[in-house]
Amino acid sequence: MIELVHLEKRYENSVPLADVNAVINDGEVISIIGPSGTGKSTLIRCIDLLERPTGGKIILDGEDICASGYDVTQARRKMGMVFQSFNLFGHLNVIENIMQAQIDILKRPKSEAYATGMKLLRRVGLTSKETNYPDELSGGQKQRVAIARTLAMDPEVILFDEPTSALDPTMVGEVQSVIRNLANTDKTMLIVTHEMNFAKAICNRVFYMDQGGIYEDGTPDQIFDNPQGDRTRRFVRRLKVLEFTIDGPDFDLAGAETEIGGYCSQNDISSRAKYRINLTFEELAYHILRPVIEYAPVHIAIEYTEKDESTEITASYGGEKFDPAESGDGFSYIVLQSTVKSLSHQYNPDAEQTNTIRVLI
Amino acid sequence: MKINKYVDPTGQMRLEKKSVAVLTMNLILVLIAGVLSACSPGAEVITSPDQLNRGDAKIGVATDTPEFALVEKRFPKAEIVYTQDLMGALTSVAQGKIDAFVGNKLNMELAIYNGLQGVRLLDGTIGEGNVSAVAISPRTEIPDLKGKINEFLKQIKKDGTLDDIRSRWIDKRDMVMPNIAEAKDPKLHLVVGTTGLSEPFTCYVNNELSGYDVELAKRFASWLGASIEFKIYDYNGIVPAAQGGDVDCIFANLYVTPEREKALGFSDPTYIVDVGIIVRDAGSQNGGGIAGFFSSVKESFEKTFFTEDRWVLFAVGIGTTLLITVLSIILGTLIGFAVYMVCRNGNRAANAVTRFCIWLIEGMPVVVLLMILYYVLFERIKLSGVTVSVMAFTLIFAAAVFNMLKAGVATVGTGQMEAAYSLGYTDTKAFFNIMLPQALRHIMPTYKAQIKNLIKATAVVGYVAVQDLTKMGDIVRSRTYEAFFPLIAIAVVYFILAAILIWIVNKIEVRAIQGADLPEMTRRRARSNDRAGTS
Numbered sequence: 001m002i003e004l005v006h007l008e009k010r011y012e013n014s015v016p017l018a019d020v021n022a023v024i025n026d027g028e029v030i031s032i033i034g035p036s037g038t039g040k041s042t043l044i045r046c047i048d049l050l051e052r053p054t055g056g057k058i059i060l061d062g063e064d065i066c067a068s069g070y071d072v073t074q075a076r077r078k079m080g081m082v083f084q085s086f087n088l089f090g091h092l093n094v095i096e097n098i099m100q101a102q103i104d105i106l107k108r109p110k111s112e113a114y115a116t117g118m119k120l121l122r123r124v125g126l127t128s129k130e131t132n133y134p135d136e137l138s139g140g141q142k143q144r145v146a147i148a149r150t151l152a153m154d155p156e157v158i159l160f161d162e163p164t165s166a167l168d169p170t171m172v173g174e175v176q177s178v179i180r181n182l183a184n185t186d187k188t189m190l191i192v193t194h195e196m197n198f199a200k201a202i203c204n205r206v207f208y209m210d211q212g213g214i215y216e217d218g219t220p221d222q223i224f225d226n227p228q229g230d231r232t233r234r235f236v237r238r239l240k241v242l243e244f245t246i247d248g249p250d251f252d253l254a255g256a257e258t259e260i261g262g263y264c265s266q267n268d269i270s271s272r273a274k275y276r277i278n279l280t281f282e283e284l285a286y287h288i289l290r291p292v293i294e295y296a297p298v299h300i301a302i303e304y305t306e307k308d309e310s311t312e313i314t315a316s317y318g319g320e321k322f323d324p325a326e327s328g329d330g331f332s333y334i335v336l337q338s339t340v341k342s343l344s345h346q347y348n349p350d351a352e353q354t355n356t357i358r359v360l361i
Numbered sequence: 362m363k364i365n366k367y368v369d370p371t372g373q374m375r376l377e378k379k380s381v382a383v384l385t386m387n388l389i390l391v392l393i394a395g396v397l398s399a400c401s402p403g404a405e406v407i408t409s410p411d412q413l414n415r416g417d418a419k420i421g422v423a424t425d426t427p428e429f430a431l432v433e434k435r436f437p438k439a440e441i442v443y444t445q446d447l448m449g450a451l452t453s454v455a456q457g458k459i460d461a462f463v464g465n466k467l468n469m470e471l472a473i474y475n476g477l478q479g480v481r482l483l484d485g486t487i488g489e490g491n492v493s494a495v496a497i498s499p500r501t502e503i504p505d506l507k508g509k510i511n512e513f514l515k516q517i518k519k520d521g522t523l524d525d526i527r528s529r530w531i532d533k534r535d536m537v538m539p540n541i542a543e544a545k546d547p548k549l550h551l552v553v554g555t556t557g558l559s560e561p562f563t564c565y566v567n568n569e570l571s572g573y574d575v576e577l578a579k580r581f582a583s584w585l586g587a588s589i590e591f592k593i594y595d596y597n598g599i600v601p602a603a604q605g606g607d608v609d610c611i612f613a614n615l616y617v618t619p620e621r622e623k624a625l626g627f628s629d630p631t632y633i634v635d636v637g638i639i640v641r642d643a644g645s646q647n648g649g650g651i652a653g654f655f656s657s658v659k660e661s662f663e664k665t666f667f668t669e670d671r672w673v674l675f676a677v678g679i680g681t682t683l684l685i686t687v688l689s690i691i692l693g694t695l696i697g698f699a700v701y702m703v704c705r706n707g708n709r710a711a712n713a714v715t716r717f718c719i720w721l722i723e724g725m726p727v728v729v730l731l732m733i734l735y736y737v738l739f740e741r742i743k744l745s746g747v748t749v750s751v752m753a754f755t756l757i758f759a760a761a762v763f764n765m766l767k768a769g770v771a772t773v774g775t776g777q778m779e780a781a782y783s784l785g786y787t788d789t790k791a792f793f794n795i796m797l798p799q800a801l802r803h804i805m806p807t808y809k810a811q812i813k814n815l816i817k818a819t820a821v822v823g824y825v826a827v828q829d830l831t832k833m834g835d836i837v838r839s840r841t842y843e844a845f846f847p848l849i850a851i852a853v854v855y856f857i858l859a860a861i862l863i864w865i866v867n868k869i870e871v872r873a874i875q876g877a878d879l880p881e882m883t884r885r886r887a888r889s890n891d892r893a894g895t896s
Contacts (some may be wrong), residue, residue: 050779050782071788073785076783081780083783087776087777089780089795089799091802100794100795105785149784150784153785274477
């Protein structure tokens with residue numbers, strides 16, 4: 001059990017953690033979400049004492065591990081940490097990465113360390129990479145080795161610091177499935193993540209962090225589908241709906257497409273649907289709405305609904321009536337119309353954004 | 362048949378390779394010969410000193426000698442050029458870089474007598490000759506040393522010993538050092554500074570320090586009832602050494618000059634040196650083409666290494682150079698590492714002190730650091746030149762090791778350290794087991810380069826009376842009157858020494874990697890695994 005009591009961490013210019021209070025029970029799998037800069041990583045780094053808290057207490061199994069004189073390596077032996085950037089030891093190959101700490105710290109005989117290492121490699125599906133060096137592995141493989149390395153130390157608590165955010169979207173799945181398997185064991189886990197569906201699937205508790213503390217603490221259903229606080233609601237909406245504004249012809253459209261890609265993988269959107277979303281966006285932004293972009297900002301919102309696996313793309317803009325069915329690039333319009341479920345235009349002279357195009361995929 | 366077919370071409374290949382190598386060698390030698398003979402623009406043949414008194418004439422004199430005043434008086438129009446040593450000066454004259462050199466006529470006669478080509482001594486002398494005498498350190502602990510030397514000189518003048526010494530060394534050029542009985546039960550200890558660079562006054566004959574002045578010194582010690590110890594400097598370092606009390610007196614055919622008289626005491630004259638003029642001899646060119654060149658190389662080789670077993674001097678020099686280098690590498694590595702460990706966790710005071718020391722060490726030319734240690738810091742406790750050299754180069758190497766470690770560990774990155782912490786490593790264990798092995802991969806290439814730098818840098822230890830390889834080369838050069846060959850030989854030896862040291866470091870490095878504490882089974886297929894399919 002970990003108790004956080006008025007935990008505080010200040011730097012010279014910022015206070016990522018002002019007052020954090022929580023009780024983490026054994027076996028809980030907690031996902032920590034929140035806007036960037038709200039101290040999610042700082043929190044779990046404090047728990048592992050990689051950062052020294054500037055105030056408050058962390059009570060691990062009844063002992064205050066921040067107290068002066070406490071042997072921090074004792075606390076760290078009970079916990080394991082998986083880093084965003086893997087941090088595999090570059091001079092050791094895969095199996096040595098897993099064995100070294102067992103030999104150095106747990107004083108296991110080499111044969112036992114090797115056996116444990118191979119067992120864990122099997123568990124993360126990488127026995128074939130036993131003697132490869134980290135720089136020969138893909139990001140996803142590296143992270144799986146890093147998880148195996150952590151598990152080899154038999155930690156009671158595993159801390160994941162954005163384990164998939166440095167990965168290529170195609171490799172997120174393999175790492176998530178390894179973590180998902182871990183969630184079924186009785187280990188306590190804290191995961192800093194932005195993948196909502198992943199969090200929903202494996203966690204029994206979610207911390208939404210904001211304003212220097214745990215702003216909202218609840219079950220995944222509560223946080224993601226029925227958030228109580230204003231900030232939580234706004235944040236969760238942003239996870240569900242991707243919004244941005246094309247504010248002129250110089251807008252970074254390629255960057256927007258990358259964002260769409262990230263949004264799709266975050267929401268587990270199938271590759272076919274992803275292709276369609278991209279296509280729709282391209283037709284809208286590069287062809288159909290090209291004349292509008294010249295004179296008015298265009299607001300784009302993409303929202304995916306899990307139930308019927310449909311996606312709605314809304315483009316709204318001001319100015320006089322511009323119905324792409326009547327004016328503009330007619331060919332693109334016809335192409336788009338033939339690939340989507342529905343495509344409609346509305347003109348409301350009283351609204352702030354007078355024109356709205358809705359595309360349902 | 363088949364086998365023959367395969368063997369033959371290989372044999373030819375080898376032959377071809379060999380002849381290519383020989384050709385290349387020849388080409389290099391011819392090039393060198395070309396460069397050497399190229400420095401001979403046709404110039405007016407100088408037969409009388411009066412021809413030198415013109416505006417475009419360059420006349421060389423040795424630094425810190427009375428010749429400067431002589432030349433200024435005799436050739437007011439000519440430009441005066443300082444030269445470091447006699448050999449350098451004579452070579453400059455032979456190559457036409459300077460028009461003449463004014464110096465110790467006896468030295469120059471001997472150089473020509475010993476086969477120096479391309480120069481000619483003009484008849485006659487200039488001035489009234491330079492007075493040379495024994496210089497006495499103001500800090501000697503032997504009471505009234507000057508008085509005793511003068512008394513000794515008077516006595517040997519009277520009984521004819523001085524004339525005998527003179528006739529053997531100077532007139533007959535015997536170059537044989539007589540046996541002089543050492544004092545029994547010495548009550549005093551006489552430390553004599555000399556150079557070994559001025560034939561026939563102080564030079565190495567059959568690898569023994571010999572000469573007119575050396576014999577005088579030995580006879581004096583015997584007369585005084587003192588044990589004797591020689592320390593070797595070059596002419597630039599010997600006066601400061603006596604001034605600092607490093608030696609009691611100097612027996613080195615040292616001229617009495619007003620500047621020196623301010624710093625040191627001088628005995629009555631031991632010898633009056635005639636001053637002569639040497640000029641380029643346009644008539645004697647290195648004729649005989651390539652064949653002549655080869656035979657002269659062969660001759661040089663013999664003169665440099667085999668005559669009087671001079672290779673022994675080189676061997677001793679190599680030993681000293683290696684001793685200083687190896688000790689400095691070992692101590693420097695240990696100290697640099699220890700200091701890094703103290704500073705590693707950001708202790709402010711330790712870091713500030715270290716930064717200051719490194720700034721000091723790295724900011725100074727090596728020679729200056731060496732001289733400061735020898736003549737200023739450790740002047741009182743009289744440490745040997747080798748000890749001080751080891752200290753200086755240890756400091757320099759330690760500073761380099763410290764910087765290498767700092768940079769090397771920084772490249773590994775803090776992520777590795779955090780990963781180790783999170784696995785339960787203590788700070789020290791994480792550093793030694795995780796950080797250092799990775800940092801070493803970045804450090805080793807620089808470390809090896811530093812070793813090469815160090816071994817070359819030790820060439821300056823001659824300044825503090827250490828006879829290393831370079832210094833031995835100077836000593837040999839002062840007898841063979843060869844500028845070119847000993848220098849090339851020394852360069853080659855430095856290359857070889859560096860290669861040997863690097864080879865040893867490589868051996869240690871490989872062993873350290875092989876001896877890592879993980880089981881063999883995890884290494885077996887390492888790296889040989891196919892790298893495909895990793896993406």
